[in-house]
Amino acid sequence: MSLSLSYTLPDYPKPGDEDLLKGVQELNCGNYLKALQYFETASLYEHEYGTVILACIYYMGLSDKRDPVKAFQLFEKAAKRWHNCTAQFFTGLMLYKGDGVEKSFKHAIKWLIYASKRYEARSFVGAIFEEGGFGVTQNVGKAILWYEKVIVEMEQKPGETVLNLFKDNNAITITNWEQAADFTSKTRYLNIQPFSVADIARYYNNYDKRFIREMLRDSFWYLMASPEKNVSFSQFNFAMLLQSRTYDLLCKNAYDNGGMEAKALFCKANDVIFDAANNGHMIAQCIAGKHAVIHNKYEEAFDWYTKSKEKGFIEAHYELALLYYRGLGTRKDYKKSLKNLSLILKYGSLYRHGTVYLLMGKIYQAGGFGIKQDIGNAVNYYKKSVESGQGVSAAAIGDIYVQNIGIDQDLKKAFEWYSIAASMNSNAGKNSLGRMYLHGHHVDQDLNQALTLFNEAYEGGYQDAKKMIDFIELVKITEIAQSTFNRRCSF
Numbered sequence: 001m002s003l004s005l006s007y008t009l010p011d012y013p014k015p016g017d018e019d020l021l022k023g024v025q026e027l028n029c030g031n032y033l034k035a036l037q038y039f040e041t042a043s044l045y046e047h048e049y050g051t052v053i054l055a056c057i058y059y060m061g062l063s064d065k066r067d068p069v070k071a072f073q074l075f076e077k078a079a080k081r082w083h084n085c086t087a088q089f090f091t092g093l094m095l096y097k098g099d100g101v102e103k104s105f106k107h108a109i110k111w112l113i114y115a116s117k118r119y120e121a122r123s124f125v126g127a128i129f130e131e132g133g134f135g136v137t138q139n140v141g142k143a144i145l146w147y148e149k150v151i152v153e154m155e156q157k158p159g160e161t162v163l164n165l166f167k168d169n170n171a172i173t174i175t176n177w178e179q180a181a182d183f184t185s186k187t188r189y190l191n192i193q194p195f196s197v198a199d200i201a202r203y204y205n206n207y208d209k210r211f212i213r214e215m216l217r218d219s220f221w222y223l224m225a226s227p228e229k230n231v232s233f234s235q236f237n238f239a240m241l242l243q244s245r246t247y248d249l250l251c252k253n254a255y256d257n258g259g260m261e262a263k264a265l266f267c268k269a270n271d272v273i274f275d276a277a278n279n280g281h282m283i284a285q286c287i288a289g290k291h292a293v294i295h296n297k298y299e300e301a302f303d304w305y306t307k308s309k310e311k312g313f314i315e316a317h318y319e320l321a322l323l324y325y326r327g328l329g330t331r332k333d334y335k336k337s338l339k340n341l342s343l344i345l346k347y348g349s350l351y352r353h354g355t356v357y358l359l360m361g362k363i364y365q366a367g368g369f370g371i372k373q374d375i376g377n378a379v380n381y382y383k384k385s386v387e388s389g390q391g392v393s394a395a396a397i398g399d400i401y402v403q404n405i406g407i408d409q410d411l412k413k414a415f416e417w418y419s420i421a422a423s424m425n426s427n428a429g430k431n432s433l434g435r436m437y438l439h440g441h442h443v444d445q446d447l448n449q450a451l452t453l454f455n456e457a458y459e460g461g462y463q464d465a466k467k468m469i470d471f472i473e474l475v476k477i478t479e480i481a482q483s484t485f486n487r488r489c490s491f
Contacts, residue, residue, distance in 0.1 A: 004028040016047030023050065036063040043074065048082040059090065068100025079111060088115035096124060106135025122150045126237060147238035151275075235276035236284045239269045277304065282311035289319055298329030309340075317344050318352060321359060334363045335370030354388030357381045361396060375406025391424025395432055402432075411442040422453065427462035430454075434468060447472055 007024040009017055023038030036057055042050025055074035058067045072094045078087035092111030095104050105128045112128070115121040126146030132138020270291070276284035289304035302323055308316035317340040323329050324337035341356045361381035367373025379400060385393035398417035401410045415436055421429020434453035437446045451472045457465035 014045075014047075016042035016045030016050050019045065020047055020050045020053075023053070027053075032057065032063040046081070048078060048084060051078045052084055052087055055087065055090070068094065070100075072100040079114070083114075085115050085117060088112075089121045092121065093124060096128060103134050105131070105133060108134075109136060122146055123237065126150075130237065144238060147235070151235055151238065151272075235272050235279060236281045239272040239276060239284070277307075280307075280311060282308045282313035282316070285311065286313050286316045286319065289316070293319075293328075298323065300329075302329035314344055314347055315352070317341070318356065321356075325359060325363065332369045334366075334368065338363060338371065354385050354390040354393070357385035357388060358390050358393045358396070361385060361393060365396070365400070373406070375400060379407070386420065386424075389424070391421045391426030392428050394418070394421035394424060395426050395429035398429070398432055411436075415442045425460070427457040427460035427465070430457040430460070431462050431465045431468070434465070438468065438472070447475065 005024045005028060007021050009021050019038045019042040023035045023042060026032075026035035026038060036054070039050050039054040039057065043054050051074055055071050055078065057063055058074065059071035060066065072091065075087045075090045075094065078084040079091045088111050092108045092115060094100050095108035095111065097103070109125055109128050112121045112125045116125065123146070126143045128136055128143075129139045129146065130143035273284050273287055273291075277288040285304050285308035289301040289308065292298070292301035292304060302320070305316045305319045305323065309320060321337040321340040321344075324333045324340070326332070338360060341360055344352055344356050358381075361378045363371055363378075364374045364381065365378035379397055382393040382397045386397075394417045398414045398421065400407055401414035401417065403409075415433070418429050418433040418436060422433045430453045434450040434457065435441075436443055437450035437453065439445070451469065454465040454468045454472070458469060
């Protein structure tokens with residue numbers, strides 16, 4: 001069963017009440033254009049909830065296309081006329097983001113403070129003081145106070161949830177809530193929430209519009225009910241601020257005087273990160289997973305990455321793919337690794353695609369663990385990775401042409417791909433290209449060029465290059481010694 005609104009018409013309806021009822025009925029049927037017309041009529045009758053729901057529809061873009069300008073005008077109207085807390089929050093949020101109105105932290109902070117009985121509003125006040133600008137002086141101290149205020153109060157009232165839109169109107173209720181607790185399933189990969197609608201508008205150009213419409217629809221219902229407490233937002237931002245202050249202290253070479261303070265801040269930041277993770281912050285959960293990996297606690301890392309993935313953090317899919325690929329914290333499973341990687345390609349940021357294609361290439365090159373070896377497919381993925389800026393993938397293609405596995409050995413092509421890798425500043429590529437110069441494979445032997453490439457690779461962190469550097473130095477010493485011996489023998 002899906003979420004829906006239930007509205008009880010009063011015994012003595014006011015102007016706009018009947019239009020609100022008809023709008024709710026059409027909304028529940030998914031007839032957003034018809035619902036929009038009824039809510040517009042209710043708004044003309046100066047109906048508070050007709051106006052706020054209408055603003056939400058324009059904000060989400062449910063009826064036709066998103067109209068942030070109209071949404072802001074309606075939210076601002078409801079905020080001023082009826083002091084509606086939800087309207088006050090979104091008026092402040094849109095001013096903060098510059099969404100449908102000129103960006104102004106100065107005016108945003110006023111409305112967010114008005115709406116500060118909503119915990120997320122207090123968190124955004126902290127964010128404004130943290131960033132500064134647009135009419136507000138940056139003040140990290142105040143930011144920390146606002147974040148801490150949310151954290152402390154939520155810890156004191158652990159059962160309290162974020163206020164929903166109809167907190168003060170018993171005539172309007174959410175139905176089927178318990179049966180539809182998984183309504184966010186369609187939003188998990190894009191992590192669309194009401195607070196991020198402006199940020200995901202660009203997806204209209206990159207993804208199926210019908211799919212995005214479903215995302216926005218579910219986001220609308222999230223706004224109607226808003227069941228989750230939002231302390232994790234403040235905890236995460238608070239932790240990031242603490243880490244920033246730790247870094248500042250260390251950069252100032254304040255280890256003697258500030259070393260203990262820096263260590264205390266760092267420890268506190270880690271504690272707060274885990275608090276945020278436990279309260280459901282998806283980025284904090286992913287960071288907790290990375291922390292576990294550092295300490296070789298791979299099963300714990302797997303659990304954190306899984307939670308982060310289920311919350312919608314796309315980066316967690318990559319971390320899970322790595323664990324499945326390496327068999328750490330879970331059994332080795334290339335098929336599941338590829339599944340996670342495919343989701344990143346579909347929904348993730350372009351910056352990550354190069355590393356995703358690289359790992360997919362490695363999986364198909366190795367084969368096994370649920371995936372048949374396919375060298376041709378591996379090369380194709382490596383090429384896509386190179387196109388995305390990964391020079392190490394060009395080196396991997398070169399290796400395939402050298403090793404004669406699945407593809408006939410071709411030293412000419414190997415040399416070409418190693419050269420591409422080196423030009424992209426791949427240390428592995430420089431090392432392999434150096435070997436070709438060293439042995440004279442498809443190129444005249446050139447110890448000096450080989451040494452230059454090995455040195456560059458080693459300076460870039462490729463430790464295996466040191467063996468080749470030592471070897472060439474030994475060869476040169478031997479040649480000098482032989483030359484000296486031959487000259488002496490000539491006398």
